[in-house]
Amino acid sequence: MLKVEGVYQSYRRSGLLRRTNHEVLRNIGFEWEKGECLGIIGESGSGKSTLGRLLLGIDKPVRGSITFDGKPIADRKTRRGAISAVFQDYTSSINPFYTVRQAILEPLRLRKSENESFDFGSLLREVGLDESYLDRYPHELSGGEAQRVCIARAVASKPACILLDEAISSLDGSVQMQVLELLRNLRETFGMGYIFITHDIQAAAYLCDRMMIIRGGEIEELVRTEELANVQSPYAKELLRKVIS
Numbered sequence: 208m209l210k211v212e213g214v215y216q217s218y219r220r221s222g223l224l225r226r227t228n229h230e231v232l233r234n235i236g237f238e239w240e241k242g243e244c245l246g247i248i249g250e251s252g253s254g255k256s257t258l259g260r261l262l263l264g265i266d267k268p269v270r271g272s273i274t275f276d277g278k279p280i281a282d283r284k285t286r287r288g289a290i291s292a293v294f295q296d297y298t299s300s301i302n303p304f305y306t307v308r309q310a311i312l313e314p315l316r317l318r319k320s321e322n323e324s325f326d327f328g329s330l331l332r333e334v335g336l337d338e339s340y341l342d343r344y345p346h347e348l349s350g351g352e353a354q355r356v357c358i359a360r361a362v363a364s365k366p367a368c369i370l371l372d373e374a375i376s377s378l379d380g381s382v383q384m385q386v387l388e389l390l391r392n393l394r395e396t397f398g399m400g401y402i403f404i405t406h407d408i409q410a411a412a413y414l415c416d417r418m419m420i421i422r423g424g425e426i427e428e429l430v431r432t433e434e435l436a437n438v439q440s441p442y443a444k445e446l447l448r449k450v451i452s
């Protein structure tokens with residue numbers, strides 16, 4: 208279980224005369240259960256990606272704690288096999304000098320003999336590609352294919368959780384739908400869960416069991432997806448109204 212307790216994050220801003228602290232996240236607390244798909248939605252600048260980076264252990268919060276099965280997520284050993292990520296910018300997520308084979312192997316850090324026996328075929332087929340892609344470079348892939356490679360790479364270590372930060376936002380509409388389908392299927396096959404950061408409420412509702420609405424760095428609502436229509440706060444109601452109308 209991923210447990211977030213009393214998390215605050217702030218950044219220094221240099222002004223004309225003095226530096227000020229800009230608080231980006233305030234008192235964030237929630238739990239994510241294994242196998243769950245949790246959507247984190249909110250307007251631009253609300254703090255979604257900042258929270259994502261903290262959950263991945265890329266950044267540390269100024270206050271509060273984030274643990275996975277009771278161990279600090281900041282510890283690299285804790286993260287291994289626990290959480291991996293897929294980001295929006297698939298073009299810069301893959302080293303341009305790496306083939307698909309190298310990109311998938313990179314985070315796994317396997318021994319040479321393990322590299323040789325790694326089953327690329329079934330992994331690539333799981334994401335709708337095949338072995339003919341193994342020796343291609345990123346510039347030889349379409350956006351949808353490149354994002355599938357990033358998903359394959361995230362799935363390869365069989366983590367309990369994949370954090371997807373705007374992972375479908377740069378894709379065309381029909382490709383977005385295919386990737387959402389793929390994520391659903393992977394969840395069924397491997398039983399992994401997701402944290403799905405997006406400003407697209409409809410995509411989140413399609414995939415997620417629960418939805419967290421973030422506003423100005425604070426959790427505004429955390430509801431089960433089927434109860435989304437019954438959100439209480441005026442802000443969440445307005446956010447939903449904009450999507451539905």
Ligand SMILES: Nc1ncnc2c1ncn2[C@@H]1O[C@H](COP(=O)(O)OP(=O)(O)OP(=O)(O)O)[C@@H](O)[C@H]1O
Pocket residue numbers: 218219231249250251252253254255256257258406
């Ligand atoms: N490294 C940083 N240094 C200073 N300020 C930052 C940094 N990262 C984020 N911020 C600020 O924190 C706030 C939240 O940014 P964040 O990227 O988390 O929002 P977001 O909800 O993911 O937005 P978007 O949907 O546009 O990606 C913004 O005001 C942003 O300018």
